[in-house]
Amino acid sequence: MTTDDEPGTVGAAGPSGLSVSGAGLTRRPSPDGRIVEPSPGGFFSAGRGPRLLSAGGGRAAVVSTVSTLVVLAALVAIFLAAPGSAQVRHTFFDPHDMWQSFIGNPSKGYYSVGEAIWLNIRMFLVAEVLILILALVIALIRQSTGPVLFPLRVLAMIYVDFFRGVPLLLVVYAIGFGLPALRLAFVSSQSFAVYGVIALTLSYSAYVSEVYRAGLNSVHQSQVAAARSLGLSHGTALRYVILPQAVRNIVPPLLNDFISLQKDTALVGVLGAIEANQAAQIYGSTFFNYSSLTVAAILFLILTIPLARFTDRLIEKDRRRRLAGAVT
């Protein structure tokens, strides 16, 4: 365990870490007789990007693995030893119920959770594109400076305040039951999935527009001045100078919002659309067993975890680029 052969472990290595440098992970008394912890066991690592598994050579990996297993085993043991464990396992983790709810059987009154998640995925993909567009428009309006646009700026501000403050569930209800009740020609005859996407777009655009705004503000004012002085119009400067830099800065928070959006597609279930969460609840209340909800949770995890890891990678890449002083 040395800090110089592994670039990932600089952070936690304090004086105590140095004192055991090269000594592996065995506890070893420091010169004054106290037991010191080797650095990979430290809790924080500052300076460099935090890593889930701080590298420290093969032995560190072994210790990490063992300590993880011990903690997991302890938790599982507590779970299994609990007085109501058998009942909880039957209610939440019954393999038969999990499989049945996954494959579904409409003739017996319940739908496949595995099939229903496609509705979540479709709603999410469409909503994401719409949100990226609408949020950018709102952010640009709010960032505008022209006196003519003042009424629009006020409207955009009210929009953001309103939709950030109102619970998404209420927006879903208002759109999903309100628009059809208007009995308009085109507006009132859409499917619940469409209303769900509209509600998600309205709500999330408010959040994402603020993320955009943060990104736009992160580009230094001198960039605008430089672009304008080169003779670029306001629009061209925005398109080719400001936005590319702004968006790059906000990719991680954007993805964060989209991970959240993936889960919130479950709220559209209240409109009667059979998405994964609704399908799971139907199974649960048909058989009085929540294992179907566990299945839905696993499916949502399968959806969100890759995106979360991708976000981590982007953050790491961005950090490295900045540290290297790259200009790109």
Add this chain to the structure above:
Amino acid sequence: MMRRVAMVALAATAAAGLAACGSSTAPSAGGAPSTASTASCTYSSIQSELYQRGALTVATDKPAYPPWFEGNNPANGKGYESAVAYDIAAQLGFRASQVHWAYEPFDASYAPGPKKFDFDINEISYTPQRAQAVSFSSSYYGVQQALVALKGTPIATKHTPAELKSYVYGDQIGTTSLQFITSKIQPTAQPKVFSTLNDVKQALQDHQIAALVTDTPTAQYISADEIPHSVMVAQFPSTGEHYGLLFTKGNPLVSCVDKAITKLRENGTLAALQKKYLQLYLTVPTIQP
């Protein structure tokens, strides 16, 4: 094809349900019931089995829908389920003031572990699968499914079994109505499943669904008193479904409550309450799914 809802059929359903209840030997995870103290089912002998001594704690969901409850207030003794709960309490030796009402969302009522009530009365249908997670009393009402539609819509007049397959149906989540739709009506379009009955009614009024499916008394109430331009199209033949009170799995109180229900059925109380609150004296056409 008009006919009166026959009390005989109800009683038969109830009896069948009772037999089904008795024969269900689902694995209990909650410990063996101690029936010794409740064998006599007297007021004093059941005290140790109660959620709270000296009181009968009865649970239901919010909102409490008519005609099962009235005025969204279970404690007024009005509405079929409220009245039945108070009559069961009286059979067990409780005064009306000793009946405490608890709020229990339907989704939470079948959670594992001890419950915050003695029994839950919330139009919950008995099924053998559900009886693996909770204990049910014998039947206090035999259920038939019925259709509510808006007046003048196609389904109000065109509802042969073949025609019924072409409509979009809606129902409340957790009800056996969905099972009825998918297994008996077998429509080509996927039914819409809502969180609350009020949402289903809204969807019907918004023309999002052609008809809502629910039990006959609820259907009658919706069409007669709640949605002005709606009509109860028809009811379907009984499938042997019935409502039971929901208890913690293995609760020894079940046997005493079952005795009380049997007594109420035999002395005509249940039939009288059904007549009073569930409008079963109205003639209802029955159609085949």
